[in-house]
Amino acid sequence: MDEEKPTAVLLLSCQDQNGLVARIANFIFERKGNILDLSEHVDSQGKQFSIRVAWDISNFTIKESQINEAFVPLAKEYNANWKICFLAKKIKTAIFVSKTDHCLHEILWRYSQNEFNADISLIISNHYDLEPLARQYNIPFYVTPITKETKLDQEQKQVALLKKYNVETIILARYMQILSSGFIALYPSNIINIHHSFLPAFIGRNPYKQAFERGVKIIGASSHFATKDLDEGPIIEQDVVRISHRDSIKDLIRKGSDLERLVLVKAIRLHTQHRIIVSGKKTIIFD
Amino acid sequence: MDEEKPTAVLLLSCQDQNGLVARIANFIFERKGNILDLSEHVDSQGKQFSIRVAWDISNFTIKESQINEAFVPLAKEYNANWKICFLAKKIKTAIFVSKTDHCLHEILWRYSQNEFNADISLIISNHYDLEPLARQYNIPFYVTPITKETKLDQEQKQVALLKKYNVETIILARYMQILSSGFIALYPSNIINIHHSFLPAFIGRNPYKQAFERGVKIIGASSHFATKDLDEGPIIEQDVVRISHRDSIKDLIRKGSDLERLVLVKAIRLHTQHRIIVSGKKTIIFD
Amino acid sequence: MDEEKPTAVLLLSCQDQNGLVARIANFIFERKGNILDLSEHVDSQGKQFSIRVAWDISNFTIKESQINEAFVPLAKEYNANWKICFLAKKIKTAIFVSKTDHCLHEILWRYSQNEFNADISLIISNHYDLEPLARQYNIPFYVTPITKETKLDQEQKQVALLKKYNVETIILARYMQILSSGFIALYPSNIINIHHSFLPAFIGRNPYKQAFERGVKIIGASSHFATKDLDEGPIIEQDVVRISHRDSIKDLIRKGSDLERLVLVKAIRLHTQHRIIVSGKKTIIFD
Amino acid sequence: MDEEKPTAVLLLSCQDQNGLVARIANFIFERKGNILDLSEHVDSQGKQFSIRVAWDISNFTIKESQINEAFVPLAKEYNANWKICFLAKKIKTAIFVSKTDHCLHEILWRYSQNEFNADISLIISNHYDLEPLARQYNIPFYVTPITKETKLDQEQKQVALLKKYNVETIILARYMQILSSGFIALYPSNIINIHHSFLPAFIGRNPYKQAFERGVKIIGASSHFATKDLDEGPIIEQDVVRISHRDSIKDLIRKGSDLERLVLVKAIRLHTQHRIIVSGKKTIIFD
Numbered sequence A, B, C, D: 001m002d003e004e005k006p007t008a009v010l011l012l013s014c015q016d017q018n019g020l021v022a023r024i025a026n027f028i029f030e031r032k033g034n035i036l037d038l039s040e041h042v043d044s045q046g047k048q049f050s051i052r053v054a055w056d057i058s059n060f061t062i063k064e065s066q067i068n069e070a071f072v073p074l075a076k077e078y079n080a081n082w083k084i085c086f087l088a089k090k091i092k093t094a095i096f097v098s099k100t101d102h103c104l105h106e107i108l109w110r111y112s113q114n115e116f117n118a119d120i121s122l123i124i125s126n127h128y129d130l131e132p133l134a135r136q137y138n139i140p141f142y143v144t145p146i147t148k149e150t151k152l153d154q155e156q157k158q159v160a161l162l163k164k165y166n167v168e169t170i171i172l173a174r175y176m177q178i179l180s181s182g183f184i185a186l187y188p189s190n191i192i193n194i195h196h197s198f199l200p201a202f203i204g205r206n207p208y209k210q211a212f213e214r215g216v217k218i219i220g221a222s223s224h225f226a227t228k229d230l231d232e233g234p235i236i237e238q239d240v241v242r243i244s245h246r247d248s249i250k251d252l253i254r255k256g257s258d259l260e261r262l263v264l265v266k267a268i269r270l271h272t273q274h275r276i277i278v279s280g281k282k283t284i285i286f287d
Helices: A020-030 A064-077 A102-112 A131-136 A151-164 A181-186 A207-214 A249-272 B020-030 B064-077 B102-112 B131-136 B151-164 B181-186 B207-214 B249-272 C020-030 C064-077 C102-112 C131-136 C151-164 C181-186 C207-214 C249-272 D020-030 D064-077 D102-112 D131-136 D151-164 D181-186 D207-214 D249-272
Strands: A007-015 A034-042 A048-056 A081-086 A091-097 A118-125 A141-143 A169-172 A191-195 A218-225 A235-242 A276-279 A282-285 B007-015 B034-042 B048-056 B081-086 B091-097 B118-125 B141-143 B169-172 B191-195 B218-225 B235-242 B276-279 B282-285 C007-015 C034-042 C048-056 C081-086 C091-097 C118-125 C141-143 C169-172 C191-195 C218-225 C235-242 C276-279 C282-285 D007-015 D034-042 D048-056 D081-086 D091-097 D118-125 D141-143 D169-172 D191-195 D218-225 D235-242 D276-279 D282-285
Touching: A007 A020, A007 A064, A007 A276, A020 A034, A020 A048, A020 A064, A020 B020, A020 B034, A034 B020, A048 A276, A064 A081, A091 A102, A091 A249, A102 A118, A102 A131, A102 A249, A102 D102, A118 A151, A131 A141, A151 A181, A169 A249, A191 A249, A207 A249, A218 A249, A218 C235, A235 A249, A235 A282, A235 C218, B007 B020, B007 B064, B007 B276, B020 B034, B020 B048, B020 B064, B048 B276, B064 B081, B091 B102, B091 B151, B091 B249, B102 B118, B102 B131, B102 B249, B102 C102, B118 B151, B131 B141, B151 B181, B169 B249, B191 B249, B207 B249, B218 B249, B218 D235, B235 B249, B235 B282, B235 D218, C007 C020, C007 C064, C007 C276, C020 C034, C020 C048, C020 C064, C020 D020, C020 D034, C034 D020, C048 C276, C064 C081, C091 C102, C091 C249, C102 C118, C102 C131, C102 C249, C118 C151, C131 C141, C151 C181, C169 C249, C191 C249, C207 C249, C218 C249, C235 C249, C235 C282, D007 D020, D007 D064, D007 D276, D020 D034, D020 D048, D020 D064, D048 D276, D064 D081, D091 D102, D091 D249, D102 D118, D102 D131, D102 D249, D118 D151, D131 D141, D151 D181, D169 D249, D191 D249, D207 D249, D218 D249, D235 D249, D235 D282
Parallel strands: A091 A118, A091 A169, A118 A141, A169 A191, B091 B118, B091 B169, B118 B141, B169 B191, C091 C118, C091 C169, C118 C141, C169 C191, D091 D118, D091 D169, D118 D141, D169 D191
Antiparallel strands: A007 A048, A007 A081, A034 A048, A034 B034, A191 A218, A218 A235, A276 A282, B007 B048, B007 B081, B034 B048, B191 B218, B218 B235, B276 B282, C007 C048, C007 C081, C034 C048, C034 D034, C191 C218, C218 C235, C276 C282, D007 D048, D007 D081, D034 D048, D191 D218, D218 D235, D276 D282
């Protein structure tokens, strides 16, 4: 898909009914849009319809600002969950980090390569360690030190910052704090976490140590949307790497951190290109 | 996709134009078909449009036997390459083998599990070795011994057999003979070969020996449509496995034969589910 | 390694001490053995020494039957766990199955290719379904139907069969029964199971259903030694395959069964070539 | 292996003979070394013996500076190719780059994490583009602009720089120039290149374009020692990633550059930990 053309993306899911694709395709065709990429999926029970359509709006007969409104009647008729986004409009994004740099490093380098359809507006951390890295890329860096007592207060400050920057999506790039459920509820399906294990194996603390002690032959990393249940959110992407008895915990951490980086940036790319529909506890990925 | 519903599949490619998806979706909707699965792709130059649509024809208002005719005007208008197939109609298939059994073994076992949308009508070999295996699965087995002198004559006999059984698709399951270009021309994009290397590396004879001598760290297998240029046909599927200096040529053959089996059956599954469009020297795979 | 030479294999582990490799290498060299393959490992805490040595005994100055006795003093000195095996002596093996055939099919086909250093002496099942497959390969097949009430009695019959055939190693090739801890204690580190998940994820029943419901993006299979704690034994080998939201549970079962087959036969190959040391809850694999 | 202990590493290959392991192990044991890690390999023809031994020299009875001399008689007796290195002595390394930054970025970040047993002494480029990146890590950066006419002259300047810094190993991190055979001969088995294809497929220019046009389903990257024959040197490490018809050449470049980074740093790690023996056109990797 040539993303340099002005492009709209519809993500929609609803109960399956006849004629849905035709209705959507007609909506686009009648307004002189050209479909660039379309994927449609009906689940194996034949009940849930999901679709991603990207179309060229160069010659669209209605303005970008009016497309959403124009689509409302169709969406209502099918009682659909949906959104229409424009690839030219980058997603305002915040990154939360702690002390380890590998994920932030990877994200910022790719950001400098224009790999994401995102504006990284600010970085928030509970420590000062990664401030120099943020400065290299000229991204505002805020520190909100967290203790048990101050956590909810600090979250208030974080939310204020996020609002100030109009942030839509939050990346937890090895941010070692657990967010409150109140915080998470503010950004449904918009907080992306990386967990350093092959979920659902090794939930919680020290997954590499757990993996080492269990003697698994393969370790993994999983990117998922944060929900109020820790490490239980809808999984976006996972990957694995082979290990052996020769690998120490330190080796697992090293090998795993390569996975974490690549899995997290893949999840960010999918999310910022509007390729993910959350469906219950699972995701549908149009890649 | 629940394939137990009576299902039609359209595979179509043509020059990209506005409204193609809408026209196709309307064709289905107006006749009371329900789209189960749709994937559409426009190449990165924005020129070539390709689509696979599967739809439920339980309530279709025109008979199966008339669907092709009904679609002709639309296809002509866009000057498209296309076919409409029905999943209930199994593809009549012949398997060509020589002496090694691993691919045939795998195909027949999966066939017994109903994994392919195919009828394996007969097996043709230049040797008698695999006749007992064919007999276990009650499949007719014909031997056409090949020498340089007899090759073209024997191919005539093979073609006669294929016609007798109304064969549409041929699987070369480690058939060690090179088919004449005349033979290949009879079954365009319908002869599936497995080559025991990661194409285009190690074309031709003894790829495992070539790989051993080059000292590669990964070997592969490639399934492709046979064309008159040996090992140059459109690739359907490839896979690889890691090797090391500890592996002898014998080990490469053993590890590689696992790849060959799995890659070939994956190609057969894709082909028999009508998931492949051949586009020049390449394939578009809707999986 | 050219295994056609008469070859002895030592597997040994003990507390690490200076000079262990020298002592073992000297033991072999002084008796005119030629080391073909040696791997040694000291764990990352520097405490546990493990070694596998394979040596050519063509010109060994002591008889095969006396090698074990000759090694006893050295082993005692280091208080080692050890065994010396001979590749020419195939391991007497029983396979336990239930109704599904894919693992048995794979094992028997590879057995026919001489891939394992094993004699498959008998097959035991709680159902008659796979008797025809056993007969194709001329392997005795015994049925011991299991109910809650008869389980321990039937295990007695199974043990009697295993003793009759001098079985050393048991392969649970998707045998759906849980063995009693008494049974398992008779064959320590000699019962190989295949679990159809990426352990420790999805322990217990219906792992594919569990995986489907959790929405993982990768599924796996794990081969491990059976211990009294279900699915908790030392892992020998694991592998994974990518899935997507498009895969139904049926697709997961199909994709997973390919993993199960390949992971299980890899574990059997490692075990019968004496490449595994069990160390607590983990394995050391010399491959 | 706990590399914090002072450690010597022997890499040795010669014609296979009885007693080699015993002789080497005794050499270490008699001088109070403790073997931490040993791997030995005899090729499948039973002719070529290769070994890597790492041992703790904390209590070694001869000084580090005299170990090589002490080993000479044994090595001569077997007419062996060998070297003894010390992990505490970091390998002086130069990196050659051109304009693209992904490999250099990865190397320098890992270098900052102490992942390599190397000192990166200088970076040489034919362009100024990556000077800022070098400066971030405080590494001297030299520019030697290359034209057809100036190439050999500039190589003289490069060699002078390498000598000034006592460089032992050169990393070609997407340096787009072809080194003269005279230059290469100065650093046998010490120039590591990354080629952006799965060698031997797509040798030469624009491998991603070649891969795109051939329609392969998997692309790769290969790290190898540079020899006078372009892309023909002994392969150290390879890896692959799956692609589809949906990927444009730009996508291939993006996906491939992740491979290039990871494959190259893996090769550097193996080389700087003295885990590679070059044997003819192939490598033996002790990992």
